[in-house]
Amino acid sequence: MTQVYLDNAATTPMSPIVIDTITEQMKQNFGNASSTYELGRVARKVIEQARSQISQAINAQANEIIFTSGGSESNNTAIFGIARMQREVGHRIITTKVEHPSVLEPLRQLEKNGFDVVYLDVDATGHISLADLKAALTPETILVSIMAVNNEVGSINPLQEIGEIVADSNAYFHVDAVQGLGNIDLDVQKMQIDLLSTSAHKINGPKFLGFLYKNARINLPSLIYGGEQETKRRAGTENVPGIAGFGEAVNELSKINKQELQAKYSEFQEIILHELDEARISYQVNGGRGKNVSHHVLNLRINGVSTTILQANLDLAGYAVSGGSACTAGSLEPSHVLVACFGQKSARIDESIRISFGRYNTVAEIRAFALELVKIAQKTQWKNK
Known part of the structure; x- marks a missing residue:
């Protein structure tokens, strides 16, 4: 059948071009990208090429892309990172009732630690009211986390309008773009997005890989400690073949x-x-x-x-x-x-x-x-x- x-x-399903890219890298390029000899330098070049491909797709700088294990880690890093970084500024965070669990669960943990989380209502189409967002913003709001595209009903949030609203406040704007990347156009500059999470396996790329876009002006604390990979922002030996495949998947999307x-x-x-x-x-x-x-x-x-x-x-x-x-x-x-x-x-x-x-x-x-x-x-x- x-x-x-x-x-x-x-x-x-993984793109045939992505499969070929990953397979070739696994055959030819096994070096550790943190090593300084030739094999390591070749691996580093592969990673930086993918980072450049990805940054161009969302109108970011290459040094603003942090490779992670996927959307959940990216969301957790953004949410817990801003909470730690801005604890002295305020304790209010705004999100919606229809976010992915990898956003809602970290926020519930923060509520246990004294943070005030506002969950915006949605209408029958899954969209929030911008008036409700404006009303919920206070000088103590440190983060607004709203997804680009809902994973169950497909609602697209007006990211540019939300970005303009948040830009006039003390808060940072985080977008879970796991369902957005590949399905809608994303421009972190135009939309005034401070942090953006994605996942490779949603765009015909490999599983267990994603990236977090972090605006260069944000000194976000690390979620994982140990090594100095990703310029000390995310410890762990980089998955060079997977990252190469991720870059190729994004490159394919840029042509669509x-x-x-x-x-x-x-x-x-x-x-x-x-x-x-x-x-x-x-x-x-x-x-x-x-x-x-x-x-x-x-x-x-x-x-x-x-x-x-x-x-x-x-x-x-x-x-x-x-x-x-x-x-x-x-x-x-x-x-x-x-x-x-x-x-x-x-x-x-x-x-x-x-x-x-x-x-x-x-x-x-x-x-x-x-x-x-x-x-x-x-x-x-x-x-x-």
Whole structure:
């Protein structure tokens, strides 16, 4: 049975070019980039080339890119780092109720240590109110952490407007761009972003690798101590092959028009929804479908059919979709994103799946998936009537 992968918000298949790059580096370049002899210097050159590729993609300086183990480490480093650095300035941090757990959990730890964390509400499309953000800012606010693109409903936050608001305060602006990199244009200068987190495996790169952009004027404390790698900002021998692959993945993305990519994903969504409409399936789209949404995510409720049943039937038919964030998929807790959007008692909480598209998905795959989804919905909705 052919497997069709439609869970690209969880992870993405590695690009063939990235695989070739990593393989070649593993064969030819095993030196430690901290060593001063030739093998070490070659490894260092590989890392710095990738750092340059990545910095150009977000309009940053090369020395502002810190390689990490992924988005979670980048988020933790930014949040705990600013909290330690600015403790004497204030204890207020602003975020949203729909952030990724790697942002929410560090903030809950800081609350235990006396920090005041404000969790902004979102509307039914997953967007915050800029008026609420302005009202929450005080002279004691040290950090505003708001994601670029929500990983469950695809809502895109107005980063430039948020950056302008935060720039007029004492706070630093941190963006979790794990779902944003590759799907929307990012410019840390234009958007006045101070810190930005990403993950390689979300953009057809290797797992267990990411980067943290840190504005050069910020003297951020390290989260990991030991060696002097990453100019003393992140201890640990660098993963040279992985970093080379990460750089190549970002380089590939720089050649892709994000608007055209979004149009392709929007077409995928329309194919699925058209088939549901034609078959008179009762459904709802969770989140918006307009210009402020990344169309690589389609969060869909099939009315009256549980997430578990729908996901299991699709899996048996050869289609991989999820019931929400991959980081909480094994949890019995309801999606905190859908709860924030629709309320704890909404039937959407237990009857929704997340379909997420990637660069390698085709129209033929989506058409076949849509027909299978209709078939399963007809069968299960009829049984539940």
